[in-house]
Amino acid sequence: MYVNDTIAAISTAPGEAGIGIVRMSGKDAFAITEKIFQSSSKKAFSALNNRSINHGFIIEPNTGTKIDEVLISKMKGPHTYTAEDVVEINCHGGTVPVKRMLELVLRNGARLAEPGEFTKRAFLNGRIDLSQAEAVIDVITAKTNIGMEVALGQLEGSLSYNIEEIRTIIINMLAHIEASIDYPEYDIEEVTYDTLLKQAEEVKEKIQSLLKSADTGKILREGLNTVIVGKPNVGKSSLLNALLKEGRAIVTDVPGTTRDVIEDYININGIPLKIVDTAGIRETQDIVEKIGVDKSRQHMEQADLILFLLDVSNPLDDEDKTLMKLVKNKKTIILFNKTDLPTQVSQEEINKYFEGKTMIEISALKGKGLDALEEAISTMVFGGQVAISDTGLVSNIRHKNLLESAFDSIDITIGTIEDNLPLELVSVDLKDCWDYLGQVTGDTVSENIIDQIFANFCIGK
Ligand SMILES: Nc1nc2c(ncn2[C@@H]2O[C@H](COP(=O)(O)OP(=O)(O)OP(=O)(O)O)[C@@H](O)[C@H]2O)c(=O)[nH]1
Ligand SMILES: [Mg+2]
Structure with missing residues (x-):
């Protein structure tokens, strides 16, 4: 899924502005910049410090023509937005300067980024999970302060944390079930069922409380x-x-x-x-x-x-x-x-x-x-004031639908345990539940859905 090339895009909004930013990410980002950037310190780009901002000129390498006066930031992966090498060229804002800048980096080896591709790389490279990536769009499109705070919380991983907590309980349950199936002599069946029931109820409660936050979350977002x-x-x-x-x-x-x-x-x-x-x-x-x-x-x-x-x-x-x-x-x-x-x-x-x-x-x-x-x-x-702490966890309809499916699966699991049905049956629905929750964070999600999600992003993010 991961493509190892270098992408570029204009990251600022179109139109006249103080500055415009062309962003590049990938293994050739530094090499491309080396070719087109003349630093006012006379140092080669490769000699410049990591995480530094540098003044200089962008030059068309074949003709020597000056394209613009710029500030360039150099950020070496993996501690960057995409977890790859990133270069941001701050040039003069306005349609012509940024467009010329973009065309130049494209001619020198970068490829035009797809919508959301920078964020997609952050996800594919494991820096953020899917729910965090989705929060990026929510921050950008937030319509009120509260909506933005909720999105920021999700970006920082508040939802991911809650989901992982539930998935850890489920993994323990599944391990317990596997062990009981493989070594029945070591376990007293009643204990297994009792423990499983308690854990399943805890899972159900936690999913329920996330779901409760979903309606308010949706209102804040949409x-x-x-x-x-x-x-x-x-x-x-x-x-x-x-x-x-x-x-x-x-x-x-x-x-x-x-x-x-x-x-x-x-x-x-x-x-x-x-x-x-x-x-x-x-x-x-x-x-x-x-x-x-x-x-x-x-x-x-x-x-x-x-x-x-x-x-x-x-x-x-x-x-x-x-x-x-x-x-x-x-x-x-x-x-x-x-x-x-x-x-x-x-x-x-x-x-x-x-x-x-x-x-x-x-x-x-x-x-x-x-x-x-x-x-x-x-x-x-x-009912009066909005309390962000407990309303803001789930704000995305995709997440809500998945949580509803996870809720149904754990509900069936509980029924199966209560009826003392074979452990193999318990594990079937439990695995479904684990899978639905994993789709929220992107752990168990299909490529198709990932593409759909990032298609909603703007180019350059
Ligand atoms: N006196 C008074 N007249 C009002 C008030 N609100 C609306 N009107 C008048 O009622 C008439 C209809 O107002 P609209 O806002 O067009 O009503 P509407 O419900 O949108 O009507 P439709 O689009 O035809 O369904 C206009 O002449 C308004 O000036 C009010 O509070 N007091
Ligand atoms: Mg009317």
Whole structure:
């Protein structure tokens, strides 16, 4: 799997900037630099210290043309990002200088890196495990401080540590089983089953507590999927605009104004919210509106949180009531909008339809009640403050799925032990569990999946 050549890429974002960085990694990184770098200290690149930053010029070796004035860092493997020899050329930022620099190193023996290939090498060379490599993307794409802290924790190995701890217990169990099968005379069967049961339950508990952290982890990483739902004209787009503090969506007094789904991000007490404004849901003959209404329903299905909007300046009608049934089993906040106008909804009706729900009076037009709404959202999601220590371990859907499979396997294992079935059977599901956990850290993962994961990276990382 490991390719022993030298890769290069532009590691900074495209566009004009103070500096731009071209990064190289691999066995020829130093030799290539030797050819194109003229140090102002007049020393050859090979004579420069390891882990040093050096001033000089990049020269086209065939023509002697100066390409740019640069600072070059020289980092000898294995204590580098990729665990290979790494050179970083800091040249002037801007599209032309970095592009010329990249072309030059490519002409002199490097190959253009694939997306994420530097990090992939760090993984393949054993410097980090797969969950740590995945955390690198999460750090780069983090949308809030908390999201970034969680990703950093994972990058430092918090998840890997927990997984390895569980796998160690499983390995001990498997060893015990092997021994009992091979030397039955040395072991009293009951003891074996008792010990195994205790250990299996410990494994189950540990997996469960990791899984518990997964939902919050996902929210921190991808944003809480929040969908504004309500019949036409109740003020959904007005609410979106008020929360974003900008005129993002078109607002008119014509019911059926919003036809498509509008999405944007806001940050509430550190929680990234993906907030979705939808077409007002109603029966309609208009083809375009109908498509919008269908989309609204799909978004409602996938929502983590629904903001259900009612217009209290008009009496509740059948359309409101139909919608109430649709959101019944969802995490919902009921928002009574247009409270700046005289209300037409009685307290009795409110008690009858919304008992037990979180309810807030707002006016999207006047910006009233929005603080209370933000407060309610963070309370609902985290029961108050976010505690990173126990929420941040699992934030990746791939990890969550694997942990769920591991959980199922250990559950079956426990059943097999409790039924005193043959040890060979116990070990089958136990091995599955060990394997699923290993896929999180990349220990037992297929090449295919590794490629898929790194394909999501940006080039140069
Ligand atoms: N008085 C008052 N009017 C409001 C309030 N919120 C929205 N409106 C008005 O209600 C009308 C409809 O608002 P929109 O935000 O377009 O409603 P919508 O739910 O997005 O409507 P559709 O996209 O058609 O489903 C507009 O004329 C808004 O100015 C409010 O809090 N008070
Ligand atoms: Mg609208």
